[in-house]
Amino acid sequence: MNDNGVMADGQVERVLDLFQGARLTPTQRRIAQSLVRHAGAAAFMSAAEVAELAEVSQPSVTRFAMALGYDGFPALRRRLRDVVTQAPPAEGAAAGNELQRAVRAEVANLRHLADQLADRERVAAAGALLAASRPLPVLGLRAAAPLAAYFAYFAAKVHPDVRVLDSGGSLLADRLDQARAAGAGALLAIVLPRYPREAIEALREARDAGLAIVAITDSAISPAAELADIALPAAVGAQLVFDLHTAPMTLSMVLLQAICDAAPAEAQHRLEEFERSANRRHVFVN
Structure with a gap:
């Protein structure tokens, strides 16, 4: 103090x-x-x-x-x-200008996340839930929308039906209903400060609809953690004008690894299919 x-x-x-x-x-x-x-x-x-x-x-x-x-x-x-x-x-850890201190704080957030991952059971359980959900809805509103899109871009390479829910309003409720009707059993929610009211309401609706909820959020006492079946916290950096999301982004990729680990044969097959398709279409220059 x-x-x-x-x-x-x-x-x-x-x-x-x-x-x-x-x-x-x-x-x-x-x-x-x-x-x-x-x-x-x-x-x-x-x-x-x-x-x-x-x-x-x-x-x-x-x-x-x-x-x-x-x-x-x-x-x-x-x-x-x-x-x-x-x-x-x-004292050396706090030395430097405000930009350096902000980056060092993010390094500390990553170290803290690494310490949490010493126990892999929660991430493994979350990965199994999400891997089994067909389709897999991914919720991310406002500041969390880019992170939801980032996760979904890579998840689509190993999961057959990933649906990003990144807009609020009545359309969000419609898309949740459609995902549930199509067979979804779980929802990945990325909920970061400042917590959008629509995101919290969507979690309540998803829970009432019977979806299991995995939440990536900034702390174990965030509003999203209360509603989640599995809450995976990763600290947000608040040293600059706008928040830094380094640790939540890292955790999203760790969670995607857990999805692959839950169904390794299917993940490998889909990755090989993507590589063949990408090579045939010359998607990448190398």
């Missing part, structure tokens, strides 16, 4: 790590958000004080700690103290 009690980016990421992989209720998400915003103070509060801070009941705070795997709130508080009192990185 700095002299004003504000946590540095690295500390925020370590607090968010406490909730990684947890399936939180809306009340528990409110508690988690309060801990992220006020971690420095909350690390020394009682369960009753945290409950007042988050505007929930004290038993809710206890259940929240137990949902994260702790015996109770005191154990979670001890872990929170370890996180917020951990020494900051060496």
